[in-house]
Amino acid sequence: MFELMPFLKQLISQPGLSGYEKPVHDLLVAAWQPLVDQCSTSRLGSLHALRKGQGPEPRPSILLAAHMDAIGLMVTTLEGEFLRFTHVGGVDPRILPGQPVMIYGRRPLPGVVVQPPNHLLPADNAGKPVEMARLLIDAGLPAGELAELVRPGDIVAFDQAPMELSGDVLAGHSLDNRASVAAVTACLHELQHTAHAWDVWAAATVQEEVTLGGAYTSAFALRPSLAIAIDVTFAKGPGASDYRAFPLGKGVTLGWGPNIHPAIHQAVKDTADRLEIPYQVEIMPVHSGTDAEALQISAEGVPCMVVSIPLRYMHTPVEAVHIKDVQRAGHLLAAFIAGLEPDFVHKIIWED
Amino acid sequence: MSQPHPVASQAPQVGEEQLQLLERLSNACSVSGDESEVRRIVLEQVRPLADTVRVDALGNVLATRHARQENALRVMLAAHMDEVGFMLVDKEEGGLFRFETVGGIDVRQLPGKPVWVGQKRLPGVIGARPIHLTRREELSQSIPLDTLRIDVGPNAADVKVGDRATYATLFQRSGPSLVGKALDDRLGVATLIELLRHAPDNIEFLAAFTVQEEVGLRGARVAAYALDPQLALVIDSTPAFDLPTWDGSENIRYNTRLGAGPAIYTADAATLSDPRLVRHLMQTGERRGIPFQLRQPGGGGTDAGAIHRQRMGIPSVSVSVPGRYAHTARLVARLADWQNTLALLHAALSDLSPEVLAGR
Numbered sequence: 001m002f003e004l005m006p007f008l009k010q011l012i013s014q015p016g017l018s019g020y021e022k023p024v025h026d027l028l029v030a031a032w033q034p035l036v037d038q039c040s041t042s043r044l045g046s047l048h049a050l051r052k053g054q055g056p057e058p059r060p061s062i063l064l065a066a067h068m069d070a071i072g073l074m075v076t077t078l079e080g081e082f083l084r085f086t087h088v089g090g091v092d093p094r095i096l097p098g099q100p101v102m103i104y105g106r107r108p109l110p111g112v113v114v115q116p117p118n119h120l121l122p123a124d125n126a127g128k129p130v131e132m133a134r135l136l137i138d139a140g141l142p143a144g145e146l147a148e149l150v151r152p153g154d155i156v157a158f159d160q161a162p163m164e165l166s167g168d169v170l171a172g173h174s175l176d177n178r179a180s181v182a183a184v185t186a187c188l189h190e191l192q193h194t195a196h197a198w199d200v201w202a203a204a205t206v207q208e209e210v211t212l213g214g215a216y217t218s219a220f221a222l223r224p225s226l227a228i229a230i231d232v233t234f235a236k237g238p239g240a241s242d243y244r245a246f247p248l249g250k251g252v253t254l255g256w257g258p259n260i261h262p263a264i265h266q267a268v269k270d271t272a273d274r275l276e277i278p279y280q281v282e283i284m285p286v287h288s289g290t291d292a293e294a295l296q297i298s299a300e301g302v303p304c305m306v307v308s309i310p311l312r313y314m315h316t317p318v319e320a321v322h323i324k325d326v327q328r329a330g331h332l333l334a335a336f337i338a339g340l341e342p343d344f345v346h347k348i349i350w351e352d
Numbered sequence: 353m354s355q356p357h358p359v360a361s362q363a364p365q366v367g368e369e370q371l372q373l374l375e376r377l378s379n380a381c382s383v384s385g386d387e388s389e390v391r392r393i394v395l396e397q398v399r400p401l402a403d404t405v406r407v408d409a410l411g412n413v414l415a416t417r418h419a420r421q422e423n424a425l426r427v428m429l430a431a432h433m434d435e436v437g438f439m440l441v442d443k444e445e446g447g448l449f450r451f452e453t454v455g456g457i458d459v460r461q462l463p464g465k466p467v468w469v470g471q472k473r474l475p476g477v478i479g480a481r482p483i484h485l486t487r488r489e490e491l492s493q494s495i496p497l498d499t500l501r502i503d504v505g506p507n508a509a510d511v512k513v514g515d516r517a518t519y520a521t522l523f524q525r526s527g528p529s530l531v532g533k534a535l536d537d538r539l540g541v542a543t544l545i546e547l548l549r550h551a552p553d554n555i556e557f558l559a560a561f562t563v564q565e566e567v568g569l570r571g572a573r574v575a576a577y578a579l580d581p582q583l584a585l586v587i588d589s590t591p592a593f594d595l596p597t598w599d600g601s602e603n604i605r606y607n608t609r610l611g612a613g614p615a616i617y618t619a620d621a622a623t624l625s626d627p628r629l630v631r632h633l634m635q636t637g638e639r640r641g642i643p644f645q646l647r648q649p650g651g652g653g654t655d656a657g658a659i660h661r662q663r664m665g666i667p668s669v670s671v672s673v674p675g676r677y678a679h680t681a682r683l684v685a686r687l688a689d690w691q692n693t694l695a696l697l698h699a700a701l702s703d704l705s706p707e708v709l710a711g712r
């Protein structure tokens with residue numbers, strides 16, 4: 001029996017900054033290998049796993065793409081006992097003071113992000129947020145030892161331990177997008193005892209937070225008949241209350257907009273309705289902010305869909321998801337795949 | 353006429369046992385007004401060491417170890433048990449609580465932090481608006497406290513308005529450093545326990561583990577009245593601002609520096625230290641070869657602010673283990689500074705005689 005909560009905790013305990021996804025990649029190889037027919041790694045580091053369908057050849061294929069990279073920081077300079085840093089992916093500097101981090105130098109070194117006291121900052125900075133260039137990291141080491149162990153360009157990951165809140169909510173860093181990677185894993189487990197005609201490519205993509213480099217290249221390499229990007233979306237809560245946010249624990253969201261092929265949207269929605277999986281339609285007027293932006297325009301073009309898991313406090317070290325929503329996403333994907341007829345690919349047409 | 357006593361008892365050392373005690377103390381949650389978790393540890397530790405132990409009306413732990421010789425000075429040693437934190441003040445839907453800060457907390461330190469709520473230490477988080485939904489002009493303003501919430505998840509029936517919360521930070525050692533929450537003033541509490549364990553025979557040792565220091569030195573005030581000492585030593589943690597300045601100029605306002613030894617106070621915002629006691633501490637350090645530093649005179653305050661004005665006046669001085677980032681989720685201190693603080697205080701107590709207070 002696949003237990004989602006411990007697996008997701010394990011997933012977010014591994015570093016995997018954009019461009020440096022190897023630790024989480026290796027964990028996923030171990031988790032996915034028994035569930036698929038073959039595993040391979042793309043030139044940029046994305047994990048590709050193929051589970052063959054039972055339909056007649058040549059079989060159409062569906063790509064499930066969930067990015068495994070996470071936002072974080074990177075060392076820029078050493079200054080005595082301290083480090084200065086920049087960001088990898090979108091980070092609000094206001095959430096950084098006091099955060100525990102792990103510096104991946106010659107060996108992993110725990111550190112803390114430091115906001116210098118007002119009197120060591122420009123006078124007009126008092127009480128205001130401190131910009132990233134003026135924040136520091138303290139590894140608790142003397143200057144000489146620090147210089148031996150750390151160099152500019154070393155990556156720095158958030159180091160907050162996973163925390164289970166009440167009511168099946170998990171909080172921690174990197175749940176964007178490990179929650180979706182866990183959902184894809186749950187889907188692969190469900191497919192072990194579910195017949196499906198189509199080939200299934202599960203991809204844990206790299207570099208979504210910076211260039212979408214993984215999604216572009218995986219879609220090009222695999223040439224799927226259709227693709228679903230699985231990502232997180234905003235959950236309603238402090239700081240997120242308008243139409244762009246969805247209730248936590250009340251179901252997944254199904255994307256709608258120019259990144260999404262209307263026929264697939266409809267088919268996924270029909271599956272959710274049939275199985276009574278709760279969902280809401282998420283309107284994505286221009287950009288979906290997911291791998292689908294790249295999947296869609298790879299090679300000769302791929303019809304796409306986006307399924308999202310609501311998440312609170314995105315891009316902070318205390319992101320929170322409801323484990324039920326992760327389960328639902330996995331179940332919906334498996335059910336959609338199981339329901340794909342061999343000729344569905346001919347139904348993905350524009351009814352003009 | 354009695355001379356300063358040669359070191360009668362063994363000088364205390366910081367070993368694994370002491371570090372484990374500090375770890376327990378740092379991980380314990382005792383926001384001002386609810387110091388019970390630290391008090392339980394303190395009572396367990398001091399009962400076998402002291403001649404008398406009691407808990408007073410405010411919750412201070414007062415422990416006495418009598419002198420083993422005549423004409424001993426009555427010496428109060430104080431360290432505060434409480435820490436800064438939060439109190440839940442309003443309940444909203446879905447496990448969200450508004451909260452206020454207790455003690456001096458910079459609200460810029462709050463977004464994105466996990467917390468422990470209530471005596472059962474239930475997990476919660478203080479989130480922040482996703483950067484994707486944040487307008488550019490918001491980034492130049494701090495996130496106001498009244499927009500932040502403690503989120504304990506939708507099913508926490510045990511969490512209620514009035515509960516306290518602290519940063520969920522587990523104590524860590526990192527090279528020569530100690531990293532943890534509430535090391536202001538658990539370093540002092542741990543030091544005081546070790547001093548009591550190695551109490552010199554020449555003084556009437558009056559230990560006060562105080563409450564509510566962070567909200568106005570309330571515990572120390574009544575403890576000093578009750579103990580009625582002839583002099584007082586306060587053990588605390590003071591900020592080390594030994595960081596680079598933004599424009600690369602020399603940092604002349606460092607307050608204290610990590611690694612430079614215990615910080616002796618001459619003046620802070622609440623107390624002018626008794627010069628005889630300052631002199632005694634400095635002379636002890638010089639004589640015994642124990643490193644120390646003088647804290648830069650300036651703001652801040654310790655329990656000495658309440659103690660020195662108690663009754664007809666109590667000569668007082670503070671000694672602190674320097675620490676970076678006090679009142680945040682993680683304070684960074686040096687093991688060597690703690691060891692030297694313990695050594696200096698133990699030597700100063702052992703060398704204490706009524707002559708120290710003669711003259712000015």
